[in-house]
Amino acid sequence: MKISLEWLKDYIDLSINVDNLKDVLTFSGIEVEDVLNVGALQDSIITAKILDCQLIKDSNHLFVCQVDTGKEKIQVVCGAPNCTNDIIGILALPGTKLGNQIIKTTHLRGVESSGMLCSEKEIGLSDNHTGIMVLPPDTPVGISIKDIIKLPDTIFELEITPNRPDLLGLLGIAQDLSASTNSKLTSPKVDILKTAKESELQVTDYLSLNNINQEMCPRYTAKVFRNVSVGDSPLWLKIRLIKAGLRPINNIVDITNYVMLETGHPLHAFDYDKLHKTDGTPTIVIRNAQKDESFPALDGKTYLLGEDDLVISDEVKAVAIAGIIGGANSHITSDTTNIVLEAACFNHSSVRRTAFKHKISTDSSYRFERQLAPETTKYASARAEQLIIELAGGIACLGTLDDWKNKSKPVIVPIRPGRFKQTIGINLSKEQIVKYLTKLGLIYLGEGNINKPYPESGETIPKVVQGQEESLYFDIRPLNNTHLHEIEPIDEALYFEIPPKRVDLTREIDLIEEVIRLHGMDKVTQKSKITHIMDRHAFYLMRKTADYLVYNGFREVINLSFTEPHLVNGLGLNNDDDRLKQIVIVNPQNSKLSVMRTNLIVQLIQTALYNLNHGSKQLRLFEMNKVFYENSALPKSEVERLSILWLGTSEESHWQNQARKVDFYAIKGIIEGLLKLLGISDLNYDNHVSEYLEELESQRIVVGHSLLAEYGKLKPSIAALFGIDIIELKHDVWIADIAMDILITVTRNMTNVYHTIPRFPSIERDISFLIQNGISHKAIAECVCKTDLESISHMSLIDEYKGKQIPNGFRSLTYRIFFNHPEKTLTDDEVDSIIDLIVKTLKSLWDIQMR
Amino acid sequence: MQNQLLELINSATQEIAVCNDSHELVNIKAKYLGKKSLLSELYTRLKEIPAEERPAFGQSVNLAKRQLEELIVAKETALRLSSWHKVKDDQLDLTLPGIVPSLGSLHPLTKVLREIEDVFLSMNFEIAEGFDIEDEFHNFDALNTPKDHPSRNKADTFYLKDGNLLRTQTSTVQVRIMETYPPPIKIVSPGRCYRNDKSDASHSPVFHQVEALVVDEGITLADLKDTLQNFAQILFGNKVQTRIRPHFFPFTEPSAEMDISCVMCEGAGCKVCKMSGWLELGGAGMVDPNVFDILKIDSEKYTGFAFGLGIDRIAMMKYNIPDMRILYENDVRVLSQFR
Ligand SMILES: [Zn+2]
Secondary structure (H helix, E strand, O other): OEEEHHHHOOOEOOOOOHHHHHHHHHHOOOEEEEEEEEOOOOOOEEEEEEEEEEEOOOOOOOEEEEEEOOOOEEEEEEOOOOOOOOEEEEEEOOOOEEOOEEOOOEEEOOEEEOOEEOOOOOOOOOOOOOOOOOEOOOOOOOOEOOOOOOOOEEEEEEEOOOOOHHHOOHHHHHHHHHHHHOOOEOOOOOOOHHHHHHOOOEHHHOOEEEEOOOOOOOEEEEEEEEOOOOOOOOHHHHHHHHHOOOOOOOHHHHHHHHHHHHHOOOOEEEEHHHOOOOOOOOEEEEEEOOOOEEEEEOOOOEEEEOOOOEEEEOOOOEEEEOOOEEEOOOOOOOOOOOEEEEEEEOOHHHHHHHHHHOOOOOHHHHHHOOOOOHHHHHHHHHHHHHHHHHHHOOEEOEOOEEEEOOOOOOEEEEEOHHHHHHHHOOOOOHHHHHHHHHHOOOEEEEEOOOOOOOOOOOOEOOOOEOOEOOOOOOOOOOOEHHHHHOOOOOOOOEEEEEOOOOOOOOOHHHHHHHHHHHHOHHHOOOOOOOOOOOOHHHHHHHHHHHHHHHHOOOEEOOOOOEEOHHHHHHHOOOOOOHHHOOOEEOOOOOHHHOEEOOOOHHHHHHHHHHHHHOOOOOEEEEEEEEEEOOOOOOOOOEEEEEEEEEEOEOOOOEOOEOOOEOOHHHHHHHHHHHHHHOOOOOOEEEOOOOOOEEEEEEEEEEEOOEEEEEEEEEOHHHHHHOOOOHHHHOOOOEEEEEEHHHHHHHHOOOOOOOOOOOOOOOEEEEEEEEEEOOOOHHHHHHHHHHHOOOOEEEEEEEEEEOOOOOOOOEEEEEEEEEEOOOOOOOOHHHHHHHHHHHHHHHHHHHOOEEO | OHHHHHHHHHHHHHHHHHOOOHHHHHHHHHHHHOOOOHHHHHHHHHHHOOOOOHHHHHHHHHHHHHHHHHHHHHHHHHHHHHHHHOOOOOOOOOOOOOOOOOOOEOOHHHHHHHHHHHHHHHOOOEEOOOOOEEOHHHHOHHHOOOOOOHHHOOOOOOEEOOOOEEOOOOHHHHHHHHHHOOOOEEEEEEEEEEOOOOOEOOEOOEEEEEEEEEEEOOOOHHHHHHHHHHHHHHHHOOOOOEEEEEEEEOOEEEEEEEEEEOOOOOOOOOOOOOOOOEEEEEEEEEEOHHHHHHOOOOOOOOEEEEEEEEHHHHHHHHHOOOOHHHHHOOOHHHHOOOO
């Protein structure tokens, strides 16, 4: 639903800006789908009269127009089909900025054009671009257009939830805003008594009513107007309809639409003289359609109706599908002089069923489908009467035909402030609750035992509706003591009578919702909060690491934090190694438990020895725990560490094949797999490993200046020192040692986000090189990838070969290179030329030959 | 000629049926269906038969051709599939073991610790870590421990050269958190503790505890009982009962010992619970206002509870491990029992 802010302000004193208004609407539950700011127009957009309009030679759609700007006559070329003599249009003079274009004096088909005649779309009023906008003939020429069409303005496109039919008109929105912003309502005063009184004609002399289906049509009212003049609506009314997305048709139809937009209640007007008359006065019959009754509708289509469709008809033919669409046989035309104005209420499910069945959706059906109250017809009808007499002249017949048999009782709903607190979690005073709800139009009846103060049973209790003094033109549900006596009084409860249009409010919880909606859900405070003490990243990273090792066959061990002082010396570490700075316990239990451990490796080797002595042949062990160094201040004297010990085979041996022994690439792979799992790439490797590792078969990974991990073969001499005889065991001992604190730091702010997958197929090529010893895989891989960063997506080593056919001092490396260009499918030729380049580069750099 | 055709179909069908090799099948195809095949020869001899019989015979030749083509295609497919599956004479022995990837194991202490952490995480607790090496303030003073309290003795507590000590309880984390963060606080802190106890079946100089601390407005002893009962039932099953009974700790008032019904005999009485039906779980209580005062937390506004559990003891209960030393021996024959 489109709402013009300029129009809305007719009904409410709003003193907040557009952005705030958007928030207020959103947070009171009215979703704003779009806000369209229709900007101020420049003064160089003026009204102008087309004096003469001729087709340009050689063109079948361009006109050359002589236009009167009030000051001068200028020539403008226009392509609009509705361009013609003697109409007043909107002219943008040269120099005007319209949207992104600046109007200039140009030549079209050799004809000079000094300006542009504008459509509604071009001045930002609507999406209509079918022709130029035509203004009423009495519009003064040469004046700025912005005042006439009330710009700037803001159009809000609102999504009204199905439970709120009361918001389907501007008055409803205004009422809700008055409650949420505490603003004053300024509803239009309906004052037409005078006009009606002057009329001597009685409606009953002209029309009768016969409602056959009370259930599908709970209320039907009709008024008759005589001698109206059907014609164009005034510009202000047209502009408002256009801003709301409707097309102006004629003053009578426009008034029914205008009142619908204002009140939310659809009306229908039809030509009185098209109604069938049997004996003098026609009768309107509200009945079900006959089987296969054909109905010519206003939209130009003919519908084949069924017995469950409700129609409005005269005694012969249907003139409307109730609440959905009028008939082509009775609509208002320029010849119409006498009209019937219908204001009725139709059953929402019946309207929905018929509209769905015949695939018709109109502004009227949209509203009726959402359940309107029969009480709202009276105001809508009175408001339309006022406008018809004001804008179309004519005489209103006295009285209204009104068929309304089953009137509803007043709906009275209690709300307990204590229950509000219990449900919402915050306290509101009685006064606050009463204020919010009465602003919404609810009538406050009192607190607790409200059936006391009115002793005389049967007498209607007077009441005041906020913003609308009780008037002849509102239907209210009379309230008397009988109604009050039906209530079982609850102490502490505040009682409210619900206005008829709020069909959604029937229970206490509905009122609680209304109050918090208006008060603002943002005012509900958070009850308990998380203090973010926990380092979730570190916590889950350590779990993930341990899980990874477990699923790769490693068993976790847990050793005491105490150890024997001299054991660490067995690792042969450098004198300045932190691991030699053991923290000494002053009062140890015994010398074997007299220092804090500085590493996990020593105990891991001891654990391995224990298990080898107890018959194990294969060991995959790890410990993740704290180690402690002397001489550093808290908290740095204790850090998390992970150490791995591996001996035996690199995979589980089984009956199909014999497993390989653990080697350097196995222990390296375990570490690389972990880092890959954690998302770490671009690593720096070197071989400055700790002294207990075999230099030529070990490696370390450095991140920045920090050692992240080292791994490799435990020196057999050191293994021997701890009691493990490598020769006898026939296995080497492989160790990895990882600084968990560094691992946690480098992964802390890592993100894991989606990357678009390549759109074009990938091509792979295998290529073997004969490489002199001393040139590393890494050097070759980097060189290959750099050859064409765009086309080479990645490469992998698939074979290393030394042996027959390979000369001494050489090896053969075979790579699989994956080509993938982000913007095209690579051809074989393109891939070949990249490979040529790779071969040439490797040849020139290191004299590497392709095999 | 009709006979010739039938013969041809028979022999072709037979040859295709016994063919076991794709090369051979190509030859068969050439022999019967190729340009110079027996079948095309029949076509060329069509004029030899009477004109009125020709259409019918022509049709049966066509039919035969189509049948043979279908047979050959079917055989081709069968041969391709069989080479893919490497069907040999011998059947798979489906009872041979599958190739199982290597599986390791978490230490039973880690398993129990993770379960405990997860129970508390699910109750909206946060996990807070502390230091193993602590000072007297955080281990004793801030926890309202009198200067002459026996737990400060060197016979009970390990001291370091610089006067620091190895924490004797994870309650030190309470202190560090309350020093740093204003209430509300809802944490558990697992970690290592050190006491000068000789290693035996139920003691170790290094052991593991988990400490829970909740500080907020309106926290009562009932919240402590709630948390304890929920924790015990999630960890040990919903038949488990809990109870607290008065005790003394310097930093809680009132203080209590927490018991759970024996997980072995379900409270009936057995050797494990020394016929009492109850097992001791740890110490608990309401945070002593003195502790709040020391840490400058408004003890009028806030109340809190704390409890500490021995992880080693819980692991032993849960896995029926009779001797605490087994936990630190790291015998893979033991470790491999935990999945
Ligand atoms: Zn027992």
